[in-house]
């Protein structure tokens with residue numbers, strides 16, 4: 001009774017606008033700023049690993065997914081801190097500070113000048129940058145993951161039982177704000193938004209409904225499950241009568257209501273088992289697909305590609321909600337949440353087939369690099385006449401003056417002898433690097449090896465040449481360049497620029513985002529609707545964990561799988577998801593949707609708890625009347 005009246009006192013302090021608590025405005029803006037900062041950093045993370053820390057594709061992909069996995073594991077920690085110690089409001093404030101420190105640390109780690117003593121544009125001490133960026137990422141994961149379950153639930157706390165319509169609208173707007181934040185982050189620098197996140201959230205402080213920590217429900221759930229298992233094991237002999245459900249073995253010690261609630265949660269958690277596979281594919285947008293884009297051409301399209309997901313979410317969510325789903329329902333088809341999620345998985349699998357097809361096109365244009373046992377050599381001739389170059393035993397090249405061999409010549413051995421048809425004939429032996437590409441430059445006077453330094457500052461040559469993205473060039477600079485003219489510098493193209501256009505990635509982004517709307521948005525709503533009121537955070541944490549496991553799967557496949565062809569890896573993931581979606585559809589077929597409130601009411605009734613419930617309902621009815629008066633007041637003022 002005391003609890004109820006104090007809760008109502010708090011609720012009476014609420015202020016409304018158009019039927020919505022004003023406080024949710026601050027929460028939605030806070031989420032917008034937080035996602036803005038998170039996605040802004042994540043968009044370039046794999047490129048930072050690849051081109052600043054100079055890691056290879058597999059390591060960059062693995063660390064990226066380890067970070068994302070950590071971001072989706074820390075919500076468990078955030079939920080525990082909020083529920084059992086600080087409450088949601090303080091948890092959001094404190095972890096936002098941790099988050100901000102992480103973003104600043106990460107930003108500092110990208111300043112190469114800190115260790116670039118010789119000012120050559122690359123850091124001299126990679127260990128320092130790696131350590132700092134890893135510290136930054138851990139703090140960001142703690143911050144973002146920790147506040148993630150609290151912000152959505154804190155938003156939900158601002159509403160009352162009878163406001164389910166407003167609550168649904170809040171969650172849709174919440175998801176749209178996430179995507180608006182993600183969209184803007186790719187266009188504007190994200191760092192300032194961390195500070196804005198905190199300020200906006202604190203600004204609404206006086207208006208929030210702040211519920212006190214209710215004790216750690218996750219811990220109670222674990223203890224109850226642990227006891228049921230132990231008790232079942234103790235009574236394993238066939239002489240003990242069987243119980244309807246294995247959780248009923250907790251009856252001796254735990255409240256029937258808690259057991260009924262855990263049964264509902266376990267049913268949904270069981271259904272979650274195949275879900276990580278969707279995230280395995282979905283989150284590769286930020287790693288493998290970003291790296292794929294670096295091997296393609298197109299300038300402004302890169303911005304389009306990075307914004308296509310949030311733009312599509314912003315347009316597809318209302319289209320699906322208002323048009324497609326009602327239309328399907330009108331056709332008499334039952335497109336239940338679990339069916340939508342299965343279709344979402346199939347869309348993601350199609351996205352990966354599309355990515356594989358694009359990869360096959362890219363591979364056709366990529367240079368043929370040597371395998372680990374081969375070596376490659378290109379010969380460049382700066383001699384004054386055309387030369388006949390023989391590379392033992394049977395490679396003959398005719399190279400004109402200031403020209404080069406058409407492409408790299410591949411050898412399956414490392415020791416070669418090069419002969420030139422000069423007068424006298426010059427022959428020299430070389431040992432090539434295994435698995436490497438090298439260029440042999442024949443100097444203007446091949447009998448003499450001359451070193452030269454091209455000084456800049458005193459004299460220079462200007463080029464107005466647009467280099468193709470992904471290309472590599474060698475410039476042949478004759479010793480007479482400064483006395484002569486810049487025209488005498490010759491360019492040799494070692495690697496052709498990327499030629500497959502980035503626009504080809506649009507279908508895969510379209511397919512994965514349609515999958516996201518069907519899977520992620522529906523899954524979030526499904527988890528919320530099937531969870532008992534006090535266990536919504538448990539199911540949200542479980543839902544986020546499926547995301548973490550999905551990222552761990554990529555990490556394992558990237559590190560262990562090492563498929564020789566990227567397109568084969570895409571097809572492997574697509575096939576795995578199709579297989580998993582079939583399993584999921586079978587599990588979904590046997591799932592019966594529940595109304596947790598109804599089941600709870602039934603258990604309460606069995607326990608003879610109706611009087612308390614009725615009292616609560618009476619209090620809520622009074623509250624509802626007052627809120628309606630409040631809303632009407634707003635409407636009348638408007639009129």
Ligand SMILES: C[C@H](N)C(=O)N[C@@H](CCCCN)C(=O)O
Nearest residue numbers: 035178179182309310313520547
């Ligand atoms: C930006 C993206 N489309 C999005 O909506 N992200 C959501 C859900 C992410 C779930 C999987 N990683 C977010 O909360 O960031």
